[in-house]
Amino acid sequence: MTDRRREEVLIRIEHAGGLTAGVSNDVHVGTGVAEADVYGVATFYSLLKHPNEVRVCQGLSCHLAGSGEKIDALSAADTPFLAAACLGRCDEAPASWDPRGKNSLPDVHLTAASDDLSINLAGVDSLSYTGLTAARDNGADWVIDELEVSGVTGRGGAGFPAHIKWRGVANQSVTERYVVLNADEGEPGTFKDREVILKRPHLVVEGLAIAAHTLEAHDIYCYVRGEFGAVRDALKAAVEEATAAGLLDDDVAWHFVDGHGAYICGEETALLESLEGRRGMPRMKPPFPVEAGFRGAPTLIQNVETIATIPAILARGGTWFRKLGRTEPGTKLYCVSGHVPRPGVYEAPMGISMAELLDMAGGVTGTLKAFSPGGASSGFLPASMINVALDFGSLQKVGSMLGSAGGVVLNATVDMVEAALVQAVFFEDESCGQCAPCRIGTQLVRQALERFRRGDADALEHIDDIAWGMQEGSICGLGQAAALPLLSAMKYFPDEFQSRVSS
Numbered sequence: 001m002t003d004r005r006r007e008e009v010l011i012r013i014e015h016a017g018g019l020t021a022g023v024s025n026d027v028h029v030g031t032g033v034a035e036a037d038v039y040g041v042a043t044f045y046s047l048l049k050h051p052n053e054v055r056v057c058q059g060l061s062c063h064l065a066g067s068g069e070k071i072d073a074l075s076a077a078d079t080p081f082l083a084a085a086c087l088g089r090c091d092e093a094p095a096s097w098d099p100r101g102k103n104s105l106p107d108v109h110l111t112a113a114s115d116d117l118s119i120n121l122a123g124v125d126s127l128s129y130t131g132l133t134a135a136r137d138n139g140a141d142w143v144i145d146e147l148e149v150s151g152v153t154g155r156g157g158a159g160f161p162a163h164i165k166w167r168g169v170a171n172q173s174v175t176e177r178y179v180v181l182n183a184d185e186g187e188p189g190t191f192k193d194r195e196v197i198l199k200r201p202h203l204v205v206e207g208l209a210i211a212a213h214t215l216e217a218h219d220i221y222c223y224v225r226g227e228f229g230a231v232r233d234a235l236k237a238a239v240e241e242a243t244a245a246g247l248l249d250d251d252v253a254w255h256f257v258d259g260h261g262a263y264i265c266g267e268e269t270a271l272l273e274s275l276e277g278r279r280g281m282p283r284m285k286p287p288f289p290v291e292a293g294f295r296g297a298p299t300l301i302q303n304v305e306t307i308a309t310i311p312a313i314l315a316r317g318g319t320w321f322r323k324l325g326r327t328e329p330g331t332k333l334y335c336v337s338g339h340v341p342r343p344g345v346y347e348a349p350m351g352i353s354m355a356e357l358l359d360m361a362g363g364v365t366g367t368l369k370a371f372s373p374g375g376a377s378s379g380f381l382p383a384s385m386i387n388v389a390l391d392f393g394s395l396q397k398v399g400s401m402l403g404s405a406g407g408v409v410l411n412a413t414v415d416m417v418e419a420a421l422v423q424a425v426f427f428e429d430e431s432c433g434q435c436a437p438c439r440i441g442t443q444l445v446r447q448a449l450e451r452f453r454r455g456d457a458d459a460l461e462h463i464d465d466i467a468w469g470m471q472e473g474s475i476c477g478l479g480q481a482a483a484l485p486l487l488s489a490m491k492y493f494p495d496e497f498q499s500r501v502s503s
């Protein structure tokens with residue numbers, strides 16, 4: 001059996017309509033992969049295991065908008081549904097999604113079009129491809145130097161300098177190389193990559209074409225979140241349009257792979273495992289993907305937003321991009337949802353504050369109590385921190401993170417114990433289970449919170465030790481961050497925990 005046949009496992013199950021009777025045996029016969037192995041891989045993925053069930057989102061923004069009541073009503077009416085960790089539709093909370101339906105996406109609020117934005121979601125998407133022309137004219141060293149000058153860092157969560165990755169792949173002696181687009185956007189509170197592809201698909205196609213041309217890769221893999229069918233179609237259509245216009249290199253093949261409903265596959269090495277037809281379990285690093293990624297070959301994996309900044313950097317210069325930022329280089333797409341009148345995706349100078357973002361989102365519905373600056377993994381900050389710069393460095397200094405910039409706003413009606421529980425449920429559901437500190441720790445955090453809610457005043461006494469074990473012993477960022485929502489809620493809102501004990 002070759003690795004290539006194994007890669008077909010997930011695709012064949014998807015084409016068969018999910019893991020229904022007889023499918024694992026058919027896939028075994030078609031690929032040579034043992035049936036038990038096929039079954040074991042498929043059951044990891046929600047969309048393969050439960051291909052037809054309607055999903056109701058129980059992510060934080062949807063919880064704030066009443067998903068709990070929606071779930072209770074469906075349960076009472078015996079209507080079949082699955083409670084989903086997050087559907088990437090925080091702007092239409094409380095969201096639901098039908099795998100068999102049309103599922104039109106909401107018309108999201110955006111920043112007005114402007115020439116001083118690197119992505120400019122409300123701008124006109126065109127076939128100019130001037131960044132690609134500049135890359136062809138000036139060569140690989142110029143491209144990577146320009147990225148270095150721009151200071152652009154990864155927009156998927158880790159904030160790693162892009163030029164280091166590009167140079168890392170360029171410097172490999174192996175000639176088999178891959179470019180992978182991470183469009184598996186799954187962090188609760190985050191829906192920006194969805195909008196980049198829907199509104200500016202050619203920026204993404206051009207950015208990927210620049211990467212493949214510069215790094216001499218002949219295959220581009222676009223891994224798109226499974227719940228985002230319209231997004232995948234928009235990207236495919238843009239590739240077809242650019243191909244028809246003769247803009248793309250002939251020696252580069254474009255591949256589109258749907259995610260299958262597992263948040264952890266947004267982690268880059270879990271994504272690679274999934275592309276290779278296995279359970280999406282993160283790999284130990286090093287080696288990093290730039291050295292040994294897809295099929296063991298040098299691989300550039302980049303987030304959608306990061307890739308979409310590349311054309312403007314090359315067309316207008318790295319210095320232009322760097323100067324757009326306030327505290328760190330560039331502009332950034334910030335998502336805002338929760339208790340705001342105008343949930344949306346707002347592009348602003350890196351380092352804008354939540355106070356300024358709230359102005360864009362129409363203020364707060366009610367009185368601001370807390371906010372989560374960068375998705376579930378960033379924990380909670382109190383209203384008093386509304387002026388902290390929303391950038392990678394500043395948020396790290398206050399014990400949080402920018403992550404994917406999925407801001408969620410909580411008003412004074414929110415019970416922080418409940419909010420922490422919502423995030424704990426998310427991490428427990430989405431842990432891949434590979435390493436004990438995360439698998440057991442996420443369960444313990446959720447159980448301790450539930451016991452505390454039921455009146456056990458001592459339930460949280462070992463939380464610091466559990467969190468330490470998770471931070472130190474987890475392979476990937478999920479386990480390392482999973483206790484942060486609870487720890488930050490206890491730190492900034494001690495009265496809410498105390499009042500439960502004393503009442």
Ligand SMILES: Cc1cc2nc3c(=O)[nH]c(=O)nc-3n(C[C@H](O)[C@H](O)[C@H](O)COP(=O)(O)O)c2cc1C
Binds near residue numbers: 153156158269
């Ligand atoms: C648990 C977890 C989930 C992640 N989910 C995503 C995701 O949905 N999209 C994404 O682009 N990066 C995600 N990342 C970050 C990726 O591992 C990786 O850093 C990113 O794809 C690199 O691209 P960038 O440098 O352009 O950000 C996640 C990381 C972790 C630890």
Ligand code: SF4
Binds near residue numbers: 432433480
């Ligand atoms: S930290 Fe959690 S999600 Fe990450 S590899 Fe370990 S078990 Fe899997």
